[in-house]
Amino acid sequence: MTREHEVLVGVDGSAASLHALDWAVAEALARGLGLRLVVAYSLPSFTAASLDGGYAAIDDETIRAGARAVLDEALLRVGDRVAVSGRVVTGDAAAALVDMSREVELAVVGTRGRGGFADRLLGTVSSALPAHAHCPTVVVPLRVDGHPLPEGEPLPPVTPVQRIVVGVDGSPQAAVALAHAIREGQAWGAEVHAVAGVPVGSMTGVLAWLPASVDHEQVLRDVAEGLDVVVDQAVAAHPGTVVKRHTLDGTGAELLTEFSTASDLVVVGSRGRGGFAGLLLGSTSQAVLHHAQCPVMVVTQRCADVEA
Numbered sequence: 001m002t003r004e005h006e007v008l009v010g011v012d013g014s015a016a017s018l019h020a021l022d023w024a025v026a027e028a029l030a031r032g033l034g035l036r037l038v039v040a041y042s043l044p045s046f047t048a049a050s051l052d053g054g055y056a057a058i059d060d061e062t063i064r065a066g067a068r069a070v071l072d073e074a075l076l077r078v079g080d081r082v083a084v085s086g087r088v089v090t091g092d093a094a095a096a097l098v099d100m101s102r103e104v105e106l107a108v109v110g111t112r113g114r115g116g117f118a119d120r121l122l123g124t125v126s127s128a129l130p131a132h133a134h135c136p137t138v139v140v141p142l143r144v145d146g147h148p149l150p151e152g153e154p155l156p157p158v159t160p161v162q163r164i165v166v167g168v169d170g171s172p173q174a175a176v177a178l179a180h181a182i183r184e185g186q187a188w189g190a191e192v193h194a195v196a197g198v199p200v201g202s203m204t205g206v207l208a209w210l211p212a213s214v215d216h217e218q219v220l221r222d223v224a225e226g227l228d229v230v231v232d233q234a235v236a237a238h239p240g241t242v243v244k245r246h247t248l249d250g251t252g253a254e255l256l257t258e259f260s261t262a263s264d265l266v267v268v269g270s271r272g273r274g275g276f277a278g279l280l281l282g283s284t285s286q287a288v289l290h291h292a293q294c295p296v297m298v299v300t301q302r303c304a305d306v307e308a
Contacts, residue, residue: 010108038093136180167284176303197253
């Protein structure tokens with residue numbers, strides 16, 4: 001299908017969404033794309049009780065006017081830096097963004113960066129959209145020095161993308177993520193680092209079943225060789241690109257989260273199955289989303305299927 005050369009941005013008037021909007025503007029400038037801003041609202045499914053014991057009427061026009069004011073503020077914030085359009089839609093924000101993700105090259109949303117069980121369980125937009133989107137999704141956390149931005153503090157400036165880290169584990173999803181990381185690196189003129197994690201020290205997961213006599217160093221060397229094969233194949237499709245390779249002891253989620261403290265963008269692949277299990281069980285992509293200190297791009301196999 002034909003995609004519009006646009007970045008889709010979900011805005012709701014919060015500081016987190018405005019910070020994500022600032023990041024999306026920088027991304028659009030780097031890649032020569034336009035912006036499509038969306039404000040979604042829905043009416044509560046219950047009638048609110050007023051203080052006098054009666055019932056408070058919910059005025060759809062009033063709520064829509066509020067949503068329009070949020071959109072106008074976002075459009076004003078973008079100004080004339082990039083081509084931009086905006087619309088107000090009725091319905092669930094995550095569902096609206098997932099549907100529109102079929103038509104654009106990238107989706108961007110913000111998060112307060114607090115993570116926690118509630119965010120995973122309740123399926124917030126920043127959790128639900130990456131799992132179901134038909135294009136890569138960037139989740140931009142509102143953090144300063146590793147901590148959520150205090151209420152009332154001014155928004156921090158957007159950090160240019162100079163260092164990109166991508167997790168590579170030999171899966172088809174990781175190969176797709178690597179390709180997108182390389183494209184981002186070319187757009188920004190950024191370094192790209194491919195990281196493969198092997199928990200040889202703790203011997204967890206699959207490695208827990210290996211006999212004690214197995215040479216841990218040889219395991220790392222074997223994985224490094226596999227990483228070289230995957231990266232060489234990706235680089236062959238993008239001549240002139242340099243991707244630095246790192247094979248380290250640890251899980252992918254741990255390493256990518258650690259790298260995020262000294263990086264400007266983390267790229268991770270996901271099977272993109274969505275559903276309750278995908279949001280709750282803490283896969284690598286979900287773990288990185290909830291703990292990374294910098295923006296995280298999630299690329300699912302669904303993105304590759306749509307592009308094919």
